[in-house]
Amino acid sequence: MSQSNDILQVLLTEEQLKAKCAEMGAQITKDYQGKNLLLVTVLKGAVVYLADLMRCIDLPCAIDFMVVSSYGSGVKTSGVVKIVKDLDQDLSGKDILIVEDILDSGMTLSYLKGLLQGRNPASIRIATLLDKPSRRKVDLQADYVGYEVPDEFVVGYGLDYDEKYRNLPYVGILKPEVYTK
Numbered sequence: 001m002s003q004s005n006d007i008l009q010v011l012l013t014e015e016q017l018k019a020k021c022a023e024m025g026a027q028i029t030k031d032y033q034g035k036n037l038l039l040v041t042v043l044k045g046a047v048v049y050l051a052d053l054m055r056c057i058d059l060p061c062a063i064d065f066m067v068v069s070s071y072g073s074g075v076k077t078s079g080v081v082k083i084v085k086d087l088d089q090d091l092s093g094k095d096i097l098i099v100e101d102i103l104d105s106g107m108t109l110s111y112l113k114g115l116l117q118g119r120n121p122a123s124i125r126i127a128t129l130l131d132k133p134s135r136r137k138v139d140l141q142a143d144y145v146g147y148e149v150p151d152e153f154v155v156g157y158g159l160d161y162d163e164k165y166r167n168l169p170y171v172g173i174l175k176p177e178v179y180t181k
């Protein structure tokens, strides 16, 4: 059965996502000239965005990954951010750009930013493809934002519900009956 049957509405098409990566990549390329850029990506959701964004950054840059989880198999944050896998390197002197798929309650990123800040990087910023400001629980803003999304649970382009839908090429609103039944 096609996963598209569970989608209420397509919010962002493949073409829009591609254009946004090009736009954000060009801005990051401008801003990080002469810097020691390290893209820190939060698995698993942000992996699709990273793969597209990094190819639009025309600069030498390294990548590294963390696994952090607070949603488990639900649609609401547990509020407890768990580090499942940490970075493999020292951050001193590096210009860190945290790459995320979505900034929702902000619990994940505020925890992560604080943690990495304590490791003495040269700078630290956040790039998020999606921003859902209506759900924010902590005062946090990203430095680079792709699109603002409404207060709906969205999936696709890396974002999951219960580990499904990550491979949809677009971002769509999940039908509520999928997670209320």
Ligand SMILES: O=P(O)(O)OC[C@H]1O[C@H](OP(=O)(O)OP(=O)(O)O)[C@H](O)[C@@H]1O
Pocket: 042, 043, 044, 045, 046, 068, 069, 070, 071, 072, 077, 100, 101, 102, 103, 104, 105, 106, 107, 108, 109, 159, 160
């Ligand atoms: O702003 P918040 O409310 O903290 O939500 C954002 C986080 O939630 C999702 O991750 P999740 O914990 O579902 O892990 P996943 O990336 O493996 O899907 C998403 O990828 C962000 O990392």
Ligand code: HPA
Pocket: 071, 102, 104, 105, 152, 153, 154, 155, 159, 160, 161
């Ligand atoms: O809307 C969402 N969709 C998928 N994962 C998420 N993690 C936080 N918000 C969301």
Ligand SMILES: [Mg+2]
Pocket: 045, 071, 159, 160, 161
């Ligand atoms: Mg998730």
